[in-house]
Amino acid sequence: MRIDVITIFPGYLAPLREALLGRAISAGLVDLAVHDLRTWTRDVHQAVDDAPYGGGPGMVMRPQVWGEALDAVLALDERPARIVVPTPAGRPFTQATAQAWSGDERLLFTCGRYEGIDQRVVDDARRRDLTVDEVSIGDYVLVGGEVAVLVMVEAVVRLLPGVLGNPASAEQDSFSDGLLEGPAFTRPEVWRGLAVPDVLRSGNHAKIARWRRDRALERTAERRPDLLAALPEDALDDADRAF
């Protein structure tokens, strides 16, 4: 997978070259290129923003600079790219989104700042039959798109074959079966007077699986009843319903 990121703060994306993601890049599983939007400015001040039409607070990012940047970065590789525009007004970015995007050959992330990017940049890309997804990582307000890109790139890249040491952990992700995962424990058996639940040391795999499922159902009901309500009819078996 090729990943391009366009931003006025390239340094914000440095964490993508650390740890797991850095190893995925070194292993050739991901090609990452971060581009400074100001490369495509033409004025001495390298202006990327201007006052909003219709008035209102803040500034809006200018379409000319973004249009030229997108054209140039898209032309760097012939593979089709999904253009991703983080925005507070976007569709929710979920695990299902990450799963879907993990099959893409190329992702191109645009990091807005100020009050966002002139809408015509997205409109122009769509009318050229480019795939453009305007997405939000959550119901809170950030200052720009860079942090959202860090979140989305990590969520997607960890799903690529060969990235996670233990692929099973991606399969048993929270949300992968529609439930939150339950509590996890490791050594020591007792820590500050708190013991690991006996069932987890029983060696009885059927009992352990049932216990883990019950804890997941309990935690989901308590913290995310919306996820429980959204489960398909056949997602819960009789033992689940008895819980």
Ligand SMILES: CC(C)N1CCN(Cc2ccc(Cn3ccc4ccc(-c5n[nH]c(N)c5C#N)cc43)cc2)CC1
């Ligand atoms: C009309 C007028 C009164 N409104 C006033 C409040 N404005 C909302 C507003 C507020 C801040 C920003 C800053 N910003 C710039 C680019 C950018 C990309 C992503 C995000 C972002 N925030 N939260 C998320 N989950 C995001 C994602 N993904 C935020 C971004 C952008 C937009 C909208 C306009």
